Amino acid sequence: MFWALNDNKASAKRLRAALLAALDRPFTRTRIGEIPDGDSDEAFQVREEAAARLLKGRRAPKRDFDGTLREYAAEAGCDLPHSPFSIPNMYHQALLEPGARMMVGGTDHVSFDEILDSWEIAWPHHAVNIEALRAFYRDAELAGADAMAQSPMAGGIAGLRRAVEDADDPALCAAVRTCTKASGTLTELLKRAIHEPVILTRLMNHAMWDQWVRTGGVLVDGHAGEAAVALSTVQFLIVPGWAEDLERYLAFMETLLLVQRTDAAFTGQ
Template sequence: MARTQPSAAHIALVSAIEEHGETATPTQIERWQQQIWLPKAAEWFEPDSSTLKPKILTRAVWLAHTARAGRSIGWLGWVFWAIDDTPDSAQRLRAALVTTIKRPLARAGIEQLPAGDSNQAFQARQDAAARMTANLRSPRRDFDGLLRDGAAAAGIQLPRSPATAVPNIFDRALVEPGARLLLGGAADVGMDDLLKSWKKAWPEHAEMIEYIRKAHQEAELAGTDLMAQSPMAEGMAGMVRAIESAEDRKLCAAVRSCTKASGVLGVLLQRAACEPQILGRLTGDAMWDQWARVGGITPDGAAGAAAVAISTFQYLAIPEWAADLDRYSAAMHALLAASAEGSTTTPHIPLAQAEDTAQCPHARQGTDPMPPNC
């Protein structure tokens, strides 16, 4: 069946996009409409005019800049759903987040995860966790480690936040119990086993680990299970429940806050290659450990989607954490505004690893870190 000719509105939008240095086809624009990233063509123009509304044109140009032939724009499309904050966009956003949270199961070929505390259900979850982690590669250094190595090579000592410091979260010793925690919650991972894993991954901080052990023991004697109070107490099931039960407006607001913060973080990491003082401001804050290095850096593809989904869950489930992220985001935006773009008077830090952390095409250009209206 032959395709119908593109409408005059679609042709006008294609031409306007080209005038802004980007390219798009009527077919692409139709796909964006199907995803409700763009409204119906009747809503594109000023009243009684052939002039495109600035909001429509800006969004279309951003989409064209982000789109790659044969590839989805992935989690970046979630941002528009969150910005629009309609019942339809919130429903799509919610479904995408839940699918992303459950993706590790699909990748491991796990169709259904047995619930309950029977020995059979417990063993099934342990086996599933083993399948999930069987082929995972555990790098010797995470992004934080690579960043600090690069800074040290340039003669710069980056500050740490001792109260909230964490080891390489991708260490094999942490990945395996983390998978069990994700699938079965706190009930499937004893505190002793978890602390043994931390000690193995973080041997230089045995004193802190022992302090945590004693705190849990004292709480247990007092009748309080600190593990059960954790946001991850129910594992993946609890994460899904938090996303599914959130009000539309709260869900969209959480995604806007998390992606906005990730966007400005990506821009600052790019600028830090020539302005190392930026790294000192970023790494000296507690939210560097609590968010930036464990979920704030959001590359393209599945890894970035997972990071956004986890951050969204934390934003919804932990009000104090959400407030800290908003504070850190405001501080990053102030830092970006004060940044002397293009300065080369300071030592250069190797940031090859950060090349994949740009949040959008504008991040690579050092301009607006997120889509318009975010």
């Protein structure tokens, strides 16, 4: 964050290196070298082996952040809002294998049928939604379009790295500043939600809860937090409309935080 604040050539260079290191860490840790592209059988096999190494020893948590909140809220008798299109657990075991293969080889390495098959396991009570998605992808394919190319994972780790490498210094620093500020504001509101549960309800009644909060909006200490910032930065830079959505969510959170502070001042808390 300090390198992003300075917004000069030297600090941006260090920021870029830190973001790339965070993205590369799973590959560095498992000693995965250069990943070949192309359609040859040999290149495909190397990518498959790399994906298997990424998954070695990894187990998905039973619940993601969203699921953990809902469990505790239910115990307290609080019914939280729920998007009909959200997957119950973003880190379901069934999603790890296609996720690792996409990280290695991009969406070209995993068919949409394979992805939707894994969603059927992770999202068992939404067959209608999944079939609608399946029809959408097939119609796009018949029309000669690649719907999966819109995913930030379309190019795999190489695409994520390219987004960081190709961004100019001001844009990169601005993306990190906004993503980090949004996470800090979210963290403050979540702390206040312990005593004011309505805050949580309002935060969850927004598309960015599923698109951002559940998948890295809440920063944790250590490497996982660094990876979350890096992935949010990539989405900010390359996903159409994502930056504007996050900025609107940040403005909403700042307003909500201001209201809470004003109320606290009037009540003497």
